[in-house]
Every structure is written in C-alpha cells, then in structure tokens.
Amino acid sequence: MARYQYEPFPYVTPPELAGDGSTGAPVIIVGAGPIGLAAAIDLATHGVASIVVDDNNVVSVGSRAICWAKRSLEIFDRLGIGERMLAKGVTWKLGRVYRGDEEVYNFDLLPEDGHRFPAFINLQQYYVEQYLVERCADFPDLIDLRFKNRVLSVGQDETGAYAEIETPDGSYRLTGDYLLACDGANSRIRRQFGLDFEGRHFEERFLIADVEMEADFPSERWFWFTPTFHPGQSALLHKQPDNIYRIDLQLGPEADPEVEKQPEVVIPRIEKVVGGRPFKLDWVSVYSFNCRRIDRFVHDRVIFVGDSAHVVSPFGARGGNGGIHDVDNLCWKLARVVRGESDESLLESYNTERVHGADENISNSSWTSRFMSPEPGVEMAFRNAALSLAVDTPFARRVVNAGRLSVPCRLTDSALNSADDTGLDVPQEIGMVALDAPLTAPDGSPTWLMRQLGGGFACLVTGDADLDDAAVPEGIKLVRIGAGGFADAEGKVAERYGSAVYLVRPDQHVAARWTAPDAADIAAAMAYCTARVAA
Amino acid sequence: MALNTDFNLGADSDRLFNELLGAHDGLDREQSEQLNAGLILILMNHIGEPEVIREAIARARAALER
Numbered sequence: 001m002a003r004y005q006y007e008p009f010p011y012v013t014p015p016e017l018a019g020d021g022s023t024g025a026p027v028i029i030v031g032a033g034p035i036g037l038a039a040a041i042d043l044a045t046h047g048v049a050s051i052v053v054d055d056n057n058v059v060s061v062g063s064r065a066i067c068w069a070k071r072s073l074e075i076f077d078r079l080g081i082g083e084r085m086l087a088k089g090v091t092w093k094l095g096r097v098y099r100g101d102e103e104v105y106n107f108d109l110l111p112e113d114g115h116r117f118p119a120f121i122n123l124q125q126y127y128v129e130q131y132l133v134e135r136c137a138d139f140p141d142l143i144d145l146r147f148k149n150r151v152l153s154v155g156q157d158e159t160g161a162y163a164e165i166e167t168p169d170g171s172y173r174l175t176g177d178y179l180l181a182c183d184g185a186n187s188r189i190r191r192q193f194g195l196d197f198e199g200r201h202f203e204e205r206f207l208i209a210d211v212e213m214e215a216d217f218p219s220e221r222w223f224w225f226t227p228t229f230h231p232g233q234s235a236l237l238h239k240q241p242d243n244i245y246r247i248d249l250q251l252g253p254e255a256d257p258e259v260e261k262q263p264e265v266v267i268p269r270i271e272k273v274v275g276g277r278p279f280k281l282d283w284v285s286v287y288s289f290n291c292r293r294i295d296r297f298v299h300d301r302v303i304f305v306g307d308s309a310h311v312v313s314p315f316g317a318r319g320g321n322g323g324i325h326d327v328d329n330l331c332w333k334l335a336r337v338v339r340g341e342s343d344e345s346l347l348e349s350y351n352t353e354r355v356h357g358a359d360e361n362i363s364n365s366s367w368t369s370r371f372m373s374p375e376p377g378v379e380m381a382f383r384n385a386a387l388s389l390a391v392d393t394p395f396a397r398r399v400v401n402a403g404r405l406s407v408p409c410r411l412t413d414s415a416l417n418s419a420d421d422t423g424l425d426v427p428q429e430i431g432m433v434a435l436d437a438p439l440t441a442p443d444g445s446p447t448w449l450m451r452q453l454g455g456g457f458a459c460l461v462t463g464d465a466d467l468d469d470a471a472v473p474e475g476i477k478l479v480r481i482g483a484g485g486f487a488d489a490e491g492k493v494a495e496r497y498g499s500a501v502y503l504v505r506p507d508q509h510v511a512a513r514w515t516a517p518d519a520a521d522i523a524a525a526m527a528y529c530t531a532r533v534a535a
Numbered sequence: 536m537a538l539n540t541d542f543n544l545g546a547d548s549d550r551l552f553n554e555l556l557g558a559h560d561g562l563d564r565e566q567s568e569q570l571n572a573g574l575i576l577i578l579m580n581h582i583g584e585p586e587v588i589r590e591a592i593a594r595a596r597a598a599l600e601r
Contacts, residue, residue, distance in 0.1 A: 378568060385573035395580040 035306035036182030046335030065320030089121030187308035199292025463499025
C-alpha cells in the first residue's frame with residue numbers, strides 16, 4: 001500500500017495583487033486546517049461566501065487528528081464528506097484497557113443500533129483535509145481558497161475586520177464583515193490580541209508514531225497501563241487506513257524530545273510493541289500537552305474557532321472533534337447575522353455554548369491526564385488502587401480512566417432553548433443533539449432522520465403529535481414521522497422521541513418541544529432561538 | 536441524604552478500628568497508601584451518594600485545621 005502522496009495546492013496570485021481589484025467576501029477565514037475548511041463549507045451551505053487564507057500549501061503533515069466521533073461524522077455528512085470519510089476510515093467502537101498484559105475491562109461506545117454513523121472512525125487528518133478541500137471546489141462562487149497567503153496581522157473596527165496578508169507576489173489587505181481565527185494551537189492571532197491562554201501544562205512527554213505494517217490487529221482501541229513491553233508507562237494502539245498503526249507511548253517527564261525522535265531510539269521501542277512484525281516508520285512526533293482556553297471566543301468581529309480557542313490532551317479525541325463542534329455551532333448563527341436576519345447578539349450564544357463545551361472537554365481531558373500520569377505519592381496510590389481493584393471489582397473498572405472519548409455536550413441551559421411542556425421521559429432531551437434513527441421515505445427508500453433534519457431549522461413531528469402544516473413558519477422544514485410522512489422503520493423514533501413536536505436548530509440540537517403547539521408557540525421559540533431582527 | 540456524623544459503628548467499634556490498623560501490618564508506606572486508597576474507593580462506591588461523599592471529604596479536610 002502506497003503511503004499518502006502529498007500534492008501541493010497551487011498558489012494563485014490573489015486578485016488584489018493581480019490588478020483585478022478585491023473579490024471580497026463577508027467572512028475571512030484564517031487557517032485551512034480541518035476547522036477553517038469545514039467552516040468555509042458550512043457557511044457556503046448557508047449561502048455565505050468566504051475567503052480562506054493559509055500560509056502553507058499542503059494538507060496536514062503526519063496523521064495528527066485521527067479519531068472522528070459519531071457527532072463529527074454527522075456534521076461532516078451535513079457538509080458533504082461524511083460518506084467518503086466512512087468509506088475510507090477504520091470503523092471501531094470497542095476499547096480495551098489492559099493492566100500489565102491482562103485485560104481489565106472493555107467498553108462499547110455505541111451499544112445500540114439504528115444510527116447512520118458509528119461511534120468512531122479512524123482517519124488521518126490529511127485525508128480529512130484533502131476531502132474538505134475537494135468539497136470546497138463544489139462552491140466556486142462561495143469559497144476562495146488562497147494558499148501561501150500568510151496573515152501578518154488582523155484588525156477590526158465597528159464595520160468589519162481585516163487581515164494584512166503576505167504572498168510570494170507581495171502584500172495586500174483583505175477586508176470582511178467577520179474574521180474567523182482558525183489558525184490552530186499556536187494561533188498568531190491569539191498572540192497578537194494578547195489573550196491569556198489559561199489552564200495547565202502537563203510535563204509528561206509522549207512519543208507518537210505512525211507505523212506501516214501488515215498485521216491482523218482488530219479495529220479496536222487498545223490501551224495499556226504499565227505493559228511489560230513498556231514498563232512503568234502507558235501505551236495506546238490504534239488502527240488507521242492503509243495499514244498504518246498509531247502507537248502512543250508515555251515517556252515520562254524527563255524524556256528529551258530530540259533524542260526520543262531519533263529512529264535508533266524509536267525503532268527498538270516500536271519493535272517491543274509490535275512483537276517482531278516488520279514495519280516502517282511513517283511519522284514520529286514527541287509531545288507534551290496543555291489543557292487551556294481563552295476567556296472569550298468572540299472578540300467583536302474576530303471569532304476564535306477550534307484549537308486557537310482551546311486545547312486539550314489527545315486522550316479522548318476531543319481536539320479535532322471539539323473544533324468541528326465549534327464550526328457546527330457557529331456557522332448558522334454567523335450566516336444569519338451576515339445576512340441581517342439575526343442580531344449580532346446571536347453570536348454571544350456561540351461564545352457561551354462553546355465555552356461550556358470547551359470546559360467539558362478540558363475537564364475530561366485533564367482528569368484522564370491525571371489518571372495516566374499521577375504525581376508520585378497519594379495520586380499514584382489512588383491510581384494503582386483503582387487499577388488493581390479493576391481486575392475483579394466491577395465498579396473500579398469504571399473508575400479507571402484511559403480516556404473519556406468525545407461526545408457532544410448538552411446545551412441544557414442554553415439561552416436559545418424554550419421551555420419543555422411535554423413532561424416526556426425519553427432519551428431525547430432539550431439541548432441535546434437530535435438522536436438519529438432509520439426512516440423509510442414515502443417512496444419506500446431507506447433514509448436517516450439526521451439527513452431529513454438537514455442543515456436548517458426543522459420542525460420534527462413524532463408519534464401521535466399533531467401539527468397543522470400552516471403552523472410551521474416559512475423557511476422551516478417540516479419533517480413528519482408517521483401518517484403523511486416518513487415511516488419509523490425500526491421503531492427507533494418512537495423509542496427515542498415519544499410523541500411531540502420538536503424544534504431542531506440548524507446544528508441539529510433540539511431547542512424546544514411541545515405536545516400540541518400552535519403557530520404562535522413555534523414563532524416565539526424561533527424568535528428566541530435566532531435573536532431575530534424585527535422586520 | 537446528609538452525612539451521618541453520629542456514632543454508627545455499634546459495639547464492635549474498637550475492634551473495627553483495630554482491624555483497620557491491623558490491615559496495614561507488614562506493609563511499607565507505599566503499600567499502606569494504596570491500601571487506604573483502595574479502601575476509600577470501595578467505601579465511596581458503596582455509599583454512592585455524591586453529596587454525602589463531598590461532605591465527608593470536606594469534613595475530613597477541615598479536621599486537619601483543628
């Protein structure tokens with residue numbers, strides 16, 4: 001199997017420097033990683049144009065973010081690359097945790113069926129970026145990708161934001177209504193703004209290696225505490241497409257990154273993990289990590305998205321997935337504000353909701369880090385006690401923390417939600433992402449609830465709930481399950497939603513539900529949810 | 536449910552206290568710390584009431600100041 005072939009993206013002289021004037025766009029996106037590219041596509045699906053600038057001209061070097069969670073796949077599906085990712089990626093849902101060489105427990109991340117997307121796929125970041133770049137080409141009038149365009153500084157006033165950009169042909173200024181800082185963990189824009197990146201640095205060093213080998217390891221996540229092949233430390237093994245395996249080895253706080261990166265040091269370590277199979281090193285990195293965020297993600301016309309706003313440890317796959325959740329939350333709101341349909345105060349809900357999401361990710365990731373690399377003394381005592389008990393004491397298996405993997409956070413307390421008058425006790429709750437379910441379309445073809453909800457506001461009618469078509473405001477999609485609509489193919493809609501009318505946001509979170517709403521109820525919830533500008 | 540701070544160990548209390556100490560016989564400091572940690576985790580799970588456990592932690596911590 002050939003390794004990934006990096007094809008540089010062409011640099012094109014920007015129109016500002018080619019004498020063609022500025023093409024301009026309402027949104028400037030700085031950074032063409034998964035977050036910036038996904039944001040451009042999401043905005044395009046809402047009809048909003050953007051210009052994406054990046055100082056580089058290739059996709060991610062190294063696999064980097066590889067674990068894409070179910071919710072992210074649903075978002076990628078909305079953006080048009082979900083099926084392609086699923087087809088290429090390695091699907092998995094089972095995690096095994098070992099103490100020494102003995103399995104102490106395993107967990108199934110998606111024990112129930114009736115969802116289009118699996119709990120997780122592993123797919124190298126370079127594939128995700130490639131698919132996103134190719135998807136951008138479907139929006140030639142709405143997405144302008146500019147590689148080798150390096151942002152030197154950004155600024156803003158009451159009317160918009162601008163970026164000073166350097167290219168091989170000289171410098172120019174790009175202006176827009178809003179600017180998204182998707183420039184990653186070392187965000188230059190964050191530093192230029194002098195924003196404190198509050199949180200904690202973890203001293204522990206880790207070796208991350210991608211190796212290419214023929215092996216019959218199952219598609220599972222294997223995590224070892226103190227395995228005999230790597231005494232006293234932890235280890236993680238994950239399968240990726242193209243016969244690439246991700247191996248993550250804890251090295252301790254004293255490890256020298258420069259020494260540990262050398263093949264003559266790495267190769268013997270990997271040999272012990274893979275037990276004598278022939279392999280080739282594809283990518284090696286030595287890292288330590290931080291759990292930090294900036295205080296606010298929205299700074300008037302400049303909005304921080306993804307790693308520029310928050311960083312976590314990799315154990316939990318909450319970095320890339322958390323960033324995609326940011327995009328999902330922000331873009332429909334920004335599109336409404338740019339189009340003048342909503343007041344800019346709607347963007348404040350991005351700040352509140354995603355700060356909440358980032359805090360949840362940071363907490364989970366910090367707790368895992370503390371369990372994996374405890375301080376000597378009492379922390380180590382509790383960690384080792386939990387691991388020893390886990391061998392034969394069921395509760396302790398749940399105490400062992402080898403990574404709490406990314407799930408969407410609940411926006412239960414969001415200001416965009418309306419009261420729930422149903423008294424329903426079903427899995428679906430207000431503030432949660434809508435739960436997927438298999439449907440049968442009126443023409444008999446199979447489909448999925450998430451696909452039918454789509455990327456705009458939707459009114460979902462389930463069970464015996466009744467809703468007059470005329471009660472649904474213009475611009476809101478009506479999705480009926482039952483008479484006159486889609487069939488609940490496996491009864492999952494009834495099980496997950498009961499009987500009610502649901503108002504679903506463009507990011508597929510439930511904002512309101514009623515037993516029998518009228519047009520005024522729905523209009524009021526919509527106004528609440530959109531900070532609608534009075535006509 | 537609130538943390539029970541009244542005496543609740545019955546007639547065996549001195550014996551139990553002694554058995555707790557006896558469980559550490561022959562252990563070095565590191566083993567003792569792990570034994571205590573394991574015991575706390577087991578009892579915490581048995582109680583299973585987050586507010587009771589939080590109150591117990593706070594009370595034990597406050598006792599250090601006295």
